[in-house]
Amino acid sequence: MPEVGDGRSLDGIEHRTKDPGVQPRRLLTIKETAAFLNTSTGTIRRLVSAGKIPVVRLSRRLLVDLRDLDILIAGSKERVGW
Numbered sequence: 001m002p003e004v005g006d007g008r009s010l011d012g013i014e015h016r017t018k019d020p021g022v023q024p025r026r027l028l029t030i031k032e033t034a035a036f037l038n039t040s041t042g043t044i045r046r047l048v049s050a051g052k053i054p055v056v057r058l059s060r061r062l063l064v065d066l067r068d069l070d071i072l073i074a075g076s077k078e079r080v081g082w
Contacts, residue, residue, distance in 0.1 A: 027063035
């Protein structure tokens, strides 16, 4: 299971590796990105096509940098008065 920036995996459970030098994964697949944002893969693909989420293209694979998701989340915050 890939990890988010704070060491937790996408399932919300902290997973420790035996090797303290191992870094958490920084790049997520489209499917993992959808799970991380609790949305569909189609929505993620639309956001990518619209240029709202930049991708890293390795061969035919599209990967999303967790730091770009942090920026997307921070830029999407709004205060709503009820």
